[in-house]
Amino acid sequence: MWWAQLLNNIAALFSGGVAASTSSFESIATTTLSAGTGWVNFNSIPQTYSSLQVRILGRSQQTGSSAGAVSMLINSVQTNSYAFHQLNGDGSAASGTGTASTNRMDIGVVPTDGYASNIFGTLIVDIHNYTSTTNNKTVRCFGGFDGNGSGTVRLGSGFINATTAVTSLSFSNANNSFDWLTGSTFALYGIKGA
Amino acid sequence: MAAGATYEPIATTTLASAANAITFSSIPATYTDLVVVFNALCSTGGTTGQMLLNGATTGYSATFLRGTGAAAASNRFTSDSSLTVMYQALSSTIPSHARINIFNYAGSTYKTVLIEDAQDYNGSGQVMRSVGLYQSTSAITSIKLQASGGSNLSIGTSATLYGIKAA
Numbered sequence: 366m367w368w369a370q371l372l373n374n375i376a377a378l379f380s381g382g383v384a385a386s387t388s389s390f391e392s393i394a395t396t397t398l399s400a401g402t403g404w405v406n407f408n409s410i411p412q413t414y415s416s417l418q419v420r421i422l423g424r425s426q427q428t429g430s431s432a433g434a435v436s437m438l439i440n441s442v443q444t445n446s447y448a449f450h451q452l453n454g455d456g457s458a459a460s461g462t463g464t465a466s467t468n469r470m471d472i473g474v475v476p477t478d479g480y481a482s483n484i485f486g487t488l489i490v491d492i493h494n495y496t497s498t499t500n501n502k503t504v505r506c507f508g509g510f511d512g513n514g515s516g517t518v519r520l521g522s523g524f525i526n527a528t529t530a531v532t533s534l535s536f537s538n539a540n541n542s543f544d545w546l547t548g549s550t551f552a553l554y555g556i557k558g559a
Numbered sequence: 560m561a562a563g564a565t566y567e568p569i570a571t572t573t574l575a576s577a578a579n580a581i582t583f584s585s586i587p588a589t590y591t592d593l594v595v596v597f598n599a600l601c602s603t604g605g606t607t608g609q610m611l612l613n614g615a616t617t618g619y620s621a622t623f624l625r626g627t628g629a630a631a632a633s634n635r636f637t638s639d640s641s642l643t644v645m646y647q648a649l650s651s652t653i654p655s656h657a658r659i660n661i662f663n664y665a666g667s668t669y670k671t672v673l674i675e676d677a678q679d680y681n682g683s684g685q686v687m688r689s690v691g692l693y694q695s696t697s698a699i700t701s702i703k704l705q706a707s708g709g710s711n712l713s714i715g716t717s718a719t720l721y722g723i724k725a726a
Binding site for chain 1: 563564591623625633635660669689691723725
């Protein structure tokens with residue numbers, strides 16, 4: 366029913382995740398790291414969904430206690446085709462920032478290795494209309510981590526100036542400056558349209 | 560790549576009479592993440608919406624990002640007795656809404672939670688996003704949703720628990 370889909374889409378715009386539908390949300394692939402790894406990739410993504418959602422549980426090998434940036438590449442593109450905006454809360458102030466014409470999409474933050482080993486960051490990434498060959502792609506992100514007295518919560522948007530269908534996604538720490546730590550998990554889901 | 564339907568409803572509760580909490584117990588450990596959708600009403604002024612995991616009343620902290628209608632702000636709670644999932648005082652007539660993502664709930668690391676909170680009272684209210692931490696390595700087997708201060712949740716308050724299973 367077109368009106369139900371419309372309501373679903375509106376609800377999704379005002380929430381951090383796509384509205385739940387028990388029959389349309391499908392698991393595509395999952396990677397759980399058993400050793401430190403740089404890039405984590407999903408390749409040959411099927412073109413049978415309307416949207417993708419990636420759910421990340423992660424820690425960065427970066428030393429110290431800080432917020433490690435999570436970077437994403439679409440279709441392995443590493444040219445200055447990306448832009449992103451961020452709305453951040455660090456526990457004391459809200460702030461916004463943006464970057465244009467850059468070589469990756471920074472989509473969130475995870476704790477670095479100085480935090481207690483049991484603390485992982487989380488991130489939900491929604492990629493809409495990823496099969497389109499006529500539109501550029503817009504991405505929405507929500508995530509962060511809390512260290513009981515430190516941490517960051519972040520909302521983000523991202524863009525790639527490319528009309529190519531999305532067939533692969535790659536995730537790294539600070540544009541592959543650091544490895545993901547053992548136990549980091551990346552789950553890719555597809556959401557079907559009507 | 561493997562594919563399979565997920566995002567399954569596990570349980571739903573709608574209050575037919577006022578009660579001090581909605582509790583989901585004996586949560587199966589067969590999913591990867593949990594999602595809770597919580598719509599709350601409360602007739603007691605000044606109450607917020609809270610969540611307890613496994614009934615624990617220690618070990619929580621959270622970092623908040625809020626928009627009040629006049630300004631954006633960020634703050635945090637540390638070493639708290641619950642996770643705040645609805646930051647603004649609840650209304651008796653306008654439902655407050657929260658969507659709560661609990662990652663790796665059956666795992667042996669501390670539990671990180673992402674919370675989306677929407678509360679609009681036609682001239683007041685706020686939108687909130689937060690990341691919460693529950694410092695426990697135990698699997699989550701129960702979730703309690705409550706109003707602060709032991710106040711009752713009103714008739715019509717509802718919550719649904721979903722499970723998401725990765726391939």
